[in-house]
Every structure is written in structure tokens, then in C-alpha cells.
Amino acid sequence: MNSAEKKSGLDRSLLAIGALIGAALLAGYVDTLVSAGSTNGHRFGSLVDQHGRVFARDAGSHGYKLVAFGFTQCPDVCPTTLLRMHKVLDALGRTDRQLTPLFVTLDPEHDTPQALEVYTTSFDARIVGITGGAGEVRAFASTYGVYPPGEEQAEMREAISHSPLLYLLGRDNEMLAAYQPTSSADAIAKDIERRSPRGASRD
DSSP states (O other): OOHHHHHHHHHHHHHHHHHHHHHHHHHHHHHHHHHHTOOOOOOOTTOEETTSOBGGGSGGGGOEEEEEEEOTTOSSHHHHHHHHHHHHHHHHTOOSSSEEEEEEESOTTTOOHHHHHHHHHTTOTTOEEEEOOHHHHHHHHHHTTSSOTTOOOOSSGGGOOOOOOEEEEOTTOOEEEEEOTTSOHHHHHHHHHHHSHHHHTTO
16 A cells, blocks of 8 residues: 555544544534424425435325434444434334334435435335435534534545434424434334324323
């Protein structure tokens, strides 16, 4: 390996570490939003799913949504988050449409519907990939503190800073909860059950 290759590898490693640190800081930022009650929802607008269909056309029928944000070339945060989502879905054991799992890309320029379908299916076929125009994706993500509004994203895709949290959204996309990476799948599943209409009826 020549010196240029070594430098490139080091640069990428440092950027990946920076992305992890940024993700940790953003987790605290989202906690602040939840504590402050800044949980109003954002419409899906013309965002599309992995089949190219406008998700908002029947989004109301999806009920609650468990949402992760990221991008398909994410080196570590996204795979870990989506694996945790898969475990949550298994813990819930649901086959109905009370809860829809979503993966919203933060790199719509590269993450086409087809790329999202391949990526999300590799973790769980139940996960719906969401993409769209860059401005609309950013507006949707910023509502939930995925990255601080106005932050300039790095050119290298491995360095896109974003939240590692799983978000529980209500029927109107209001943020009901944000689950930290340290929350176990079983704990998240129990909280979702408690918050769902079915779970609330048993309280």
C-alpha cells in the first residue's frame, strides 16, 4: 500500500469516527427535543417508498411508525440500528399494520428506491425504504432532530452525521418516543406495546 492509499484510508477512518461522535451528540439533541415537547409531526409529502410509490397516499393506514434514518453506505451506525429494528419487530411478533417500520435515507441522490429495497431487505423484508427529493428529505428529517438544522454535510458519504436513534411516530407523525442505542429490543417492544391503542386498552 502506497502513502496515498494509507492517507486515504486514515482519512476515511477519522471521518467514520467523527460520524460516530456526531451521532452520539445528536442523540442528546433529540432527547432535548423530546423533553421540550418539540414533537410535532411532519408530512411525508411526495416522499416515495422502495417501490417508487408515494408513501403519503396511504400513510394514514399505517398507524404507528418505527423510523430509522441513515443511508445505504453507512459503515456502522445504520447496520446496527436496522438490526435492532429487526429484533424489535420479532419481539413484537406483529403481522398486522398497526406498526410500520421505516428506513428514511439521508442520501437520496444515491439511494434510489431500488437500492433501498436491496438494502432494507437484507435486514428485514418488513422494513419500508423511504426516499425523495433532497430538500424534502432534509425537511422531514430535521423535524425529528436527525441532524441540527442548517448543518453542512460532509462530501464523503461515510461521514454523514445523523442520529442513531429509533423513533416512534404516531398516526400524525408526531414523535412519541426516541430510543437510544443502549435500549434493548425487548424494552423498545414493550414500550411500543404500552403506547399502542391495543396496549393502552389493557391499562
